[in-house]
Amino acid sequence: VENRVAKGRKPPEPAARNVKLVVEYDGTDFAGWQRQPRRRTAQSVIEEAIRAVTGEKASVLSSGRTDSGVHAEGHVVNFRTRSRIPAERLAAAINSNLDADVVVLDAADVPLSFHATHDARSKLYRYRIALGPVRPALDRRYSHYVRGPLDVAAMRRAARHLVGTRDFNSFRAEGWIEKNTVRTIESIRFVRTKNALEIYFRGTGFLYMMLRIIVGTLLRVGKGKIAPGAIPAIIAARDRRAAGPTAPPQGLCLVEVRY
């Protein structure tokens, strides 16, 4: 018997696959994307769900990190696996192991060389500002309420100074170490809906808190506290104190990552 076992061939180990996931989550009850000890994060619940399905310890690579409270409609990750479950069934299996506030929208096999962090060409974020005479009750989890009028034309003029390749050192969280603070914002687009102002930001990548500090600064412009023409000087200062306050996280959502 021992001999037969020794001679018996093991089934060939399945080749490693690289799987890309598109993930949606409600950031309200997550301590952000990135795994942290003893905190519920989107990364940790997705890694646990993958492990429950594949039996393998999963380590996902991410298009980026979202802060605590920030949402995602199209966060992209990838992970290696030897599981033979077809991609379309993998999504359903992972989803059945996830809570209601996070879901895999799509799973697809990608070349082994695909890397969700390094290959991301651009990201689209949306910041939603609720307007009107009264704070919203239904929209409160997905917007930042601003009371009173906003000069959106002034905000648009200010935003034009932020589009392009700039040193955004004035727009990053203090105490966060980042050698290279140059980033490229490809476009800033304003969409006025009935009860809200949505600002879409497309860029190759953003510093920690950068978009929320930009929104906080644009809101100061909208309130007439900062002139649109003052933005170049705020950028040139390379000093966080030159910019406006950090807008709260719940208005921000990662809409899409392009590769």
Place this chain on the structure above:
Amino acid sequence: VENRVAKGRKPPEPAARNVKLVVEYDGTDFAGWQRQPRRRTAQSVIEEAIRAVTGEKASVLSSGRTDSGVHAEGHVVNFRTRSRIPAERLAAAINSNLDADVVVLDAADVPLSFHATHDARSKLYRYRIALGPVRPALDRRYSHYVRGPLDVAAMRRAARHLVGTRDFNSFRAEGWIEKNTVRTIESIRFVRTKNALEIYFRGTGFLYMMLRIIVGTLLRVGKGKIAPGAIPAIIAARDRRAAGPTAPPQGLCLVEVRY
């Protein structure tokens, strides 16, 4: 001194006013509209907030009751008060005593004869059905997810049979006593958005659970389990068991009440 006090006139008691409020709330964390002992309901938190502002025990009259988990964008109530706070400041004062999931959108003085329940001429409700290959994470609190295709054309045909003055006894919660089960649905309108199907119901009033049972029945039609032409027989049965299941509450929202 005693004499002077005795002679001093009391300030005239302010005349009773009738105040109408338009209220928005997220039904997720409420045990419905109506006050109940030891439950958090929308009515009880609003009455407590009014009391905190006016110092009077408030009893609000409502355009109707929403079930546990049902939302409202335009629930209308009225209450009597002797407070002299102007209506526009009353809303702000009440709001500062309310949690984030409920808000007074508008407050206005109305004639003493106004009664939010009896004077309601029509109500508009919306039921939101999330569609697509995967359940939503961000929209989960405000929609009911239905997997797979829906035959919306068949649902529209079925809905036509429900518009008008009908005995809706087949579409009311069992065990609920209601002498008169005749109601009028003025219109049913379907709006297809990118990821959802919204059904708008306008009518003079609805039985307990009626709209959710209608939606559950229409979804059976959309899935090909009930023929659109079977609706008249379901109405005629006057039996809850003839209709489809009760759709869950979170898809339903009271949009507007007309007076």
